[in-house]
Amino acid sequence: MSLTETLSKRPLRALRLPRWLTGEAALMLALVLFVGVLSIAPLARLAWAALVPQGQFDASRIADILGGRRVVGATLNTIWISVAATCLATVAGTLAALLTTLTDMRARTLWVFGFVLPLMIPPQVTALAWVQAFSPSSPVLGALGLSLPPGTRHPLYSMGGIIFLLGLYNAPLVFLSVRASLQRLPASLVEAAHSNGAGRGAVIRDIILPLIRGGVFAGAALAFVSSIGNFGIQAMLGIPARVETLITMIYRRLNSYGPSALNDMALLALLLAVLTVIGMTLTAWLGRKGDQRVDSAHRAPRMTLGPWQWPVGLAAWGYLLVCLALPLSALFAAALVRGYGQPLNAETITFENFANALFHHKGIREAFVTSFWITCTTVAVLIPVAVALGYVLTWRRGWVAKLLRLASELAYALPGIIIGVAMILFFLRPLPFIGTGLYGTVWVILAAYFSNFLALALRPILGGYAQIDRALDEAAQLAGAGIFTRLRTIILPSVAPAATAAGILVFMTAINEIQTSVLLVSSRAQTIGPMIIFLEEAGSSTLAAAVGCLMVLLVLALMGLSLVFGRRLPEGVLPWRD
Amino acid sequence: MSDIRIDAISKSFGPTQVLKDVSLAIEAGEFVAVLGPSGCGKTTLLRCLAGFEQLDGGHIAIGGETVSAPRAHVPPERRGIGVVFQNYALWPHMSVAQNVAYGLKIAGIPRAERMKRVSRVLDLVALGPLANRRPADLSGGQRQRVALARCLAMESRVVLLDEPLANLDVHLRGALEEEFAAFHARSGATMFYITHDQAEALALADRVAVMNAGRILQFDRPEALFSQPASETVAGFIGEGRVLEAEDIRPLGNGRAAASLMGQTVELRCAPGERARGRAKISFHPGDLQLTETQGIAANVTRATYRGAYLRAEVMAGPGGHVPLSVNIAAPASLTRGQRITLALRDGWVIPDAAA
CATH class of the missing domain: 2.40.50.140 (Nucleic acid-binding proteins)
Known part of the structure; x- marks a missing residue:
C-alpha cells in the first residue's frame, strides 16, 4: 500500500473543526485572541477612558488635568529623573563593559556576576537596602562611625537619591548591550589602529567608541524605559521625600480615591506611555544615526592593563563593594535586629523577623504562596505561547504577523503600572456570561502577568529561532506534519535551551514583581512583591528587611541553580553568565 | 501519475518579480534539471512547487490535480512531495532512523511496518549500520544519503532537489551524482533538480530547463542545449x-x-x-x-x-x-x-x- 493511499484513508484528527480553521489558521486565531484580549484590548480601553471617558472627547478636561500644577511638576520630575538616571547608567555600564571586555582584569567572571546582580534584585528591595545602609545599624557605615545621627534628613530621600539608585540599578542593562557590541568587534580593527601609531586612548576614542555606538544607545534606550517605569525605587524614595513622579502620583491617587479617579489616572498613564515611547524612539534614533556594522569577530581585542592592574582592579572592586556589599549588608543587619535603628551586636541579634516572615505572619505566607503559583502558571502558559508566537514572528509574513510583533514590542516598552491601570479598567465591570467581575481577584494579576511578561519570554526565544534553520520546519511540513505536530516534535526540541532560559528569566522577574501588582493587589489577593512597600509604610522596617533578604536569597539561589544546571543553555541569554 | 504541469506562473516579492510567466510540462518519472545563475528565480520555482510560496498568477498541477493557483493552495504537508534541501535539513535531535521514520509516523503507519520500511530504505542507501547515529556524527555525503532515504521512505512520487551538491567537496560529487541516478531508477519518481552547475545538470537530467532573470529560456535535452541552443544567452551559458x-x-x-x-x-x-x-x-x-x-x-x-x-x-x-x-x-x-x-x-x- 503506497503512502498516498494511507493518507487518504486516514480520518482527519481535528474532525469537528471547520476545514479553514485547522492548522495555521487556528494557531493564528488563538495567538491574535491571546494578544488581543490580554494586551491590545486593555490598552485600547485605557486610551478610551483617558481620552473619551463619558463617550465624548473633552479637550478642556484633558487640558485641565495635564495643565494642573502638580501634574506638570510630576511630569518634569519624571523626565528629569529618567534622563539623568539614563546618563548615569550609560556611563557606568559602558565603562564596566570596556573594562571587562577589553582588558585582562583579574577575576572578570566573578566581577561580572556581581555587577549584573543588582539587576536581578527587585528594585523595592534595593531601595530598602540603601535606606538601611545609612541607618545606625549598618555594619559598614555604622562601624566606620559614618551613619547618620538621628533626626537628620536621609540623603537618599531626595531627587538626587532617586537618580543615583535608578542609575546604579540600570547600569547592567547598558553593560549587557555594550558588551554584546564589543564582543562582535574584530580585533584586527584595533590592531590596525595600533600599527598606525595610535595609543590606547586614541584607539578607544577613535575606533572602539564609534563602532559600539549602536550598542551604547540601545542600552541607553533600555535604561530609559526601565528608569521611567521603575515603581519600586521611585515609590520607596520618592514618597517619603515628597518628590512626586507620574508613577507615584497614579499609585497614590488610586489608593486614596479608588476607581473614581480611574479616568483621570488613565490619562496620566497615557502621558507616561507617550513619554516612554518618545524617549525610547529618540534614543534608538540617535543610536542608528551613523551606526557602523561590523562583521562578527572570532577573536575580540584584548589590552593588557600592565601596571594599572592594581589601581583599576581596586577601583572596580571598590565599586562593587559600594553598590552591593554596603546596601545588602545593611539589609541583612536590619533584618537581624528587633527594631529600626538598633545597632547589630551580640545582644540585639535576633532571628525573630525571619521566623515571622517565614512562619508566623499569615499575610506574608499567603502572599508568597499566591506569588509562587501565579508565577508558575505564568511560566507554564507564556513559554508555549511565546514559542508559537516566535514561530509566527520569525517565519511568517503578512499583516497578522506584523500586528502581533507591534503589540508584543509595545508591551515590552510600556511601564508595568500602565498595564496595571489598563487591567483595572478592563476588568472593573462584570464579565459577560459570568456575571461577576474579576477586579480585586488574583485572576486580574495573572492576566496582567500574561500581558506584561509575554515580551520578556519572547526575546530569548526569538534568539533561539535565529539559530535554527527554517528548512528543518519545512522538511517536517513536507513529511505531512501539521503546525501543532511540528511545534511539538521539531520546533520545541530545537528551541528548548532558549525556552528554558526564557522560563528562568520570567520566573525570576515575576516572583518578585511589583510594578503591575501593586495596583492590583487587594485584601483578597496579595503578592509578595509589593509586601515590602506595605510593611515599610506600616512601620515594620525590620520585617520588611527580612522579607527583602529572603527575596535576595531566592534570587541568588535561582541564579546559582541556573549556573550549575544550565551548561547547555545558550550563551548571552542569561545576563549573569559571562 | 505524477506528471507536473506548470502553467504561466508568476510570483513577486514586493516590487521585484521573481518568476515571469514560467511554464514547464514535465512527464511522470522524468528527471528534469533547472539550470541558472544564482538569483535567477530557480529556488523560488522549487518553493512554489513544494507549496511554500503562494502564486500570484498561473497554476501548477501535479498528477492532474491543481495544487497551486492564486485562489487555491494545497499546503506543503498535504502535497506528498519530497524535498532534498541544500543543507539537508536533518533534524539534529533525532537519530538517522528517527529522521527517516518521521513522515511515516505522522502518516500513522503502525510501528512494526514503519521499522521494516525504515531498515529496508537505510539498507538501500547503505546506511543500515548508522541507523542510531545523530546527524551531527555523519559526514556530508552520509547526511545527503539520509536526506535521500527520507524521500525514499515516504515513497514520494515527486522529489525536488535544491542544489544538493553545493555544500560538498568536489571528489564526493561524482559519487553522489551516481547515487541520484540510482535513486531515480529505484523510485521511478519525477525528479526536479535545481542547480547552477551545468556539468551536474547535463550529466544527470533527461531534460534541462535553462533559466535566467525569472524566465525559462529553453527546455530541452542536454545534447540539444549544447549543440542547438535556441538563443544567444543559452548558447553563451552552456559549455x-x-x-x-x-x-x-x-x-x-x-x-x-x-x-x-x-x-x-x-x-x-x-x-x-x-x-x-x-x-x-x-x-x-x-x-x-x-x-x-x-x-x-x-x-x-x-x-x-x-x-x-x-x-x-x-x-x-x-x-x-x-x-x-x-x-x-x-x-x-x-x-x-x-x-x-x-x-x-x-x-x-x-x-x-x-x-x-
Missing part, C-alpha cells in the same frame, strides 16, 4: 559557448547552411526551416576550432595554458585581429605566446532568428 556574428547565411538543405565568418566560408548546422539571411548569430565551442595548414581564420596566440588532456589557447582572430576566441587543441601540441596560427571551424550552429 563555454562562443557567439559570433556571421554573414550571408545560405541554407543548403538537410539541416546545413553555408555562411561567411571573418571572410572565410564555413559550413554550419541549422534549423530545418532556416531561410537565407544577410546576418545571423552563430554559436560554437572551443573544441570546434582546429589548427589547420590550409586556408582559414588567421589568429594570434595571446596566452596558452596546459590543461592535461588538451592545450587551451586564447587567441585574437580575424583580419583586424580583434576578435577574442578560446581554442582547445588536443595534446600533444605546443603553442607559444605571439605565435601566428590558422584556425578552421569544424562545427557550429546558426541560432534561429528570434523574431521568426
